[in-house]
Amino acid sequence: PSDCRLPRPMRDYFIRRLLLVPVTLLGITMLVFTMTRLTPGGPLENAMLQAMSGAKGEAGKLGKESRGGLSPDQLLRLEEEYDFDKSIPRAYLNWLGVAGKETKRTRGKFDKEATSIEIQLPGSTEKVRVTRDGPRVSALEPVGTANITGWQARIESPESQKIRYARRMGMPADKVEEEFFWQAVIYQPRFEGLFQGYLGRSTNFGDPVSTLIAQRVPISLFYGVLTFIITYGVCVPLGVLKAIRHRTLLDSVTSVLVFLGYSIPSFVLGIFLLTFFAARWGWFPIAGFVSAEFDTLSLPGKIADLFQHAALPLVCYLVGAFAFLTMLVKNNLLDNLAADHVRTAMATGATHREAVFKHALRNSLIPVAATFGGVLTIFVGGNFLIEKVFDIDGMGLLVFNGLLTRDYPVVMGQVTVLALLLLIGNIVSDFLVALADPRVSYR
16 A cells, blocks of 8 residues: 555665665775785785795795795795785776686796797697787687687786785895796686675685585574574563663662673673583583584474573673663663653653553664664674684684684675675664654655
8 A cells, every 4th residue: 555655755765775785885895805905914825834834844045935935936826826916906806706817727938039839728638829929919829629719818027927026025126036937828717706696715614605604604693593582572671671660679680680791791601601501510512503413313302402502602692782772772761751742641641551652662662773783793793702612613703713814705705794784784774763763754
């Protein structure tokens, strides 16, 4: 029916907000991507350290030690593997999937005076001939019956390689003593990135980031949904009850309890619960999301095992949110009970119960609706401290380990998911506020 439709100004407002989501998401990911490129350390440095640990016995020169025992050619190829040979804007376009990534890449060196070279295609015995005219490719031709469909070529000059090597080593280009040669690179461009639903491959695990996220989302979603249901199911009624029984023994006791829980950090509470209820008394499992024999249990046994493992982490998730939401509902309800329209209603014969539930409660829930948007990120974001304490392999621990190991594809994937949920959540919050408060008019 027509009376259920949103007013046109409000509808247009939400359409504009939705259209701004992709633009804002691009801005967030561009900023984080640039930060990952400028932050010291990363997958390239980790690979150099691993190579260094295996080359300590034979590294006789300082230059060789500083590059991890890798030859200049190996170091530049490793830089290309992680897309660090590209500028930040071009690498970001590759990550988005707007520019084609170089896949199945292989290369060959020109002799000093040669302008043509034959290179074997990766994964086959066929060859192609690359002819250069200075720093440009003048011809890419098959050798014999080779199929070169989809293949492209580019030329790397000795000077460009020297500049890249000097930048990576942190030294002036004129101080580089290594000799470089003209090289031909053949590759197949492939558009794979965010726009194609591909978030990259983890440099730590070697798996696609989307696979890692998909494996851990159900765990974080389980705790997020339970936390949301229990928090709102308990705190809203408790806040109303505290407002009705303001300054009574019930109000004082519940305030002490919720603020006591709020003052204890979740990971400290987790260590305490784990030490006594799991390790010392053995009432709950020590770690994990489920038991090792979970697959062999019956359905009731699986449910019991799941909630037995979830009990202690769930307590840690809940204690921090209880105080904020409970006091938010209570204080707003008290303010609305003192408002003129509520006092007028009571003066004209309305009971205290009617004043609370008919006149004051709806306005008191408006701030609660405004905070709803941030809840969506909890559904999949997790809490890395709680997951670390209880050894739960969720999203929070995944991104925490990604930051520690500089696993930038994992970090970028998590940032993209959380930023998208936060942007959508903010729109949902505005929509709920508009439903709860008829005075709100978005234009």
